[in-house]
Amino acid sequence: MNKTKFEHGSTGRLRIHVLPTQRFKTFAISLYVGSPLSEDTVTSTALTPFVLRRGTESYPETTQFRERLEQLYGAGFGFDVYKRGDYQIVQFRMDTINDSFVQSEESLLASSFAFLGEVVTQPALEDGHFRNAYVQAEKENVRKKMESIVNDKIRYAAERCLEEMCREEPYRLHPLGQIKDLEAITSESLYKSYKKWLAESSIDLYVVGDTTFEEVQKLVEQHFHLDASAPTSYESHRPTREVRDIATIVEKMDVSQGKLNMGLRTTITYGDDAYASALVYNGILGGYPHSKLFLNVREKESLAYYASSRYDGHKGIGTIQSGIEVQNYEKAVTIIRNQLEEMRTGQISELEMSQTKAMIRNLLLEMDDSAFEMISFDFNRQLSGKDRPVEQLVQEVENITVDDVHAAAATFELDTIYFLQGQKEE
Template sequence: MTNHVFQHGNVGGIRIHVLPTKTFKTFAISLYAGVPLAEDTVTPTALIPFVLRRGTASYPETTQFRERLEELYGAGFGFDVYKRGDYQIIQFRMDTINDSFVQSKESLLAESFAFLGEVLTRPLLEGGSFRPSYVNTERETVRKKLESIVNDKIRYAAERCIEEMCREEPYRLHPLGQRADLESITPDSLHQSYRAWLDGAILDLYVVGDTSPEEVQKLVERHFGLDSRSASPYQSNFSPKKVTEVRTVEERMDVGQGKLNMGLRTSITYGDDAYAHALMYNGILGGYPHSKLFVNVREKESLAYYASSRYDGHKGIATIQSGIEIQNYNKALDIIRKQLDEMKQGNISDLELNQTKAMIRNLLSEIQDSAFEMIAFDFNRVLSGKERSTEELMSQVEASGAEDVKRAAGTVELDTIYFLTGQKEES
């Protein structure tokens, strides 16, 4: 496993991260734009990339925009909107074939930068604001995406559990915003939001492929032209919240299957030296098919259709998701709490340890096979301020014993129990 190392620099307020390599036949380009999650900006910010992908100054029609990507030998272009800790992040991605594999007059890397730079900084404007038809259509797109969460009860319960647990924190907000705020967004107000976002976002640009930091720097200067920016780094001002009492929230909807979700807090985050132990904790508790939740709640007791856990290392939060028969609520809750106790007592077998290490090892070694995975892994460093290679993380995982996992378990506190249940029986 070759240890690929990103080289870092800064151009006009954009941090650049370049991994020169001949391993891949394409250039992977990723631009992250992060702003703090906030009630009044989350919805317009989420809408911005949807409108930006509709047209630019040179390619005002969406068909022209798409044809331009075809001209770049079918370059891929896409974006994601998500949250990491208390930040809302928009990630633009481009995937372009390496020049040496095609007969092209222009450098495809340069053409891709010209395209991405224009998407970001020269959107199509009409009378000084966004084209109304684009804003209206994309508002509808975002509304449908938010509605689809309500219709997918597994996702809905997961979101609601976080919302209840973090009701006084920005993290409660969904990265796509709030349906109620969409109506009031106009082409003009969205353009103002876009200007503020472009000025204030923390920008990190990644390139993996057969290039050099010097080449990327020149391309950024030429095609992005964002000189007046002062990029402040991500603030990971994490302070673990003390849990004073466990809250139980019950919500009724027309569901046949109950969704029992739990929110847990831990003081261990990505920047922490014990991060590997928290990964092991989550893996043994509910991260994989051999985990305690899966085996005990689902297989042995047949109490759940699914039972698993997730850990967000940027926020110090773990969540448990399970789908159960509504009448089995108390029984399922008891067995899940028993698994949390087993972890705290350090009742962890060698088999559980070894299987979890094997799963994490596979995930970490797969990162090296994908340019975008390598980018995502390095971006964790940017977000947390913690330098840690995949090799280092793997050796910390390998060195973890039952005592380490027990110590990590000692930092985990149950905060919120959320139960999505059926409508009341008519008497």
């Protein structure tokens, strides 16, 4: 495993993280801009990167914007909007070929910084605000993306389960925002919220490639025109598990197959020493093809078209997803709850332990082959305040015992059952 560490520092508003390496033929650049999930800002924040990618001060037309990327030997540029815990994260990415592999008159790393810095801090404007045509077009684009979630019933059921489970918490919000908020957003109001977002968010810049921390720091100072205040840090919230009756929600839509989702709460988060135990717990429960949910609900009983589980270590939430025939609802709920009970009583085989550890180990070690995966993993440190290198997490997983998983299982409590069924079904 590559033991090279990220070098960390800051300049002005930005925290900077650089991994100097000659292993890759490209520079991988990621800029994370994170802000607390809030009903007041979630939609405008989600819309912002869609508008920013339309044009900058130097390349105000979208065609010019794309041509500039082509001039940088086809540099890749993209963004994602997602949530981690109770934060909404906008991630910009650039993938640029290393200067040593092309004959370029300009430094491609410097040019990429100039481009990304301008995208984020010097957008194309008209009359002192965003271009109205861009804002209107991207509002429609975001609306279609949000509507597409309803059409994808697997995603829809997963979102609705979390929405019901966290109805009093910011986590209920979808990172793309709410359709009902789009109509009121104008180019003036969006520009105003963009300026506030940029001034108050936590900003982390990552670079992996054949460079140095000092070079990246100079490029940031040259090309990122932000105020000089100190970086804003993420606050990690320790989840509290309320003892309450399990909420059951049944929703009817035009679906041919029922979607059964369950939400569980745990006190274990990424920053906890027991995090590795929770990872193994989720893997045995439903994370992989050898897991209890897959084998017992899908294979043995033939009750589900799919059955799996996920664990969000930044929020302290586990989720179970399955697709079933509507008439099998009661039976499926019983068998899934039986699997949860097996985990709680420590009915875990050595084979389940060894297979799960092997799967987690392979996934962690594969990160070493991708610059962006390495960046994504290190960003967990910023979000949680916990410094846990990959090799340390691999070792922690290796050391987990059945008793450790049993202890982790005791913290996972079923909170919500959500069932999406056909309108004609009873």
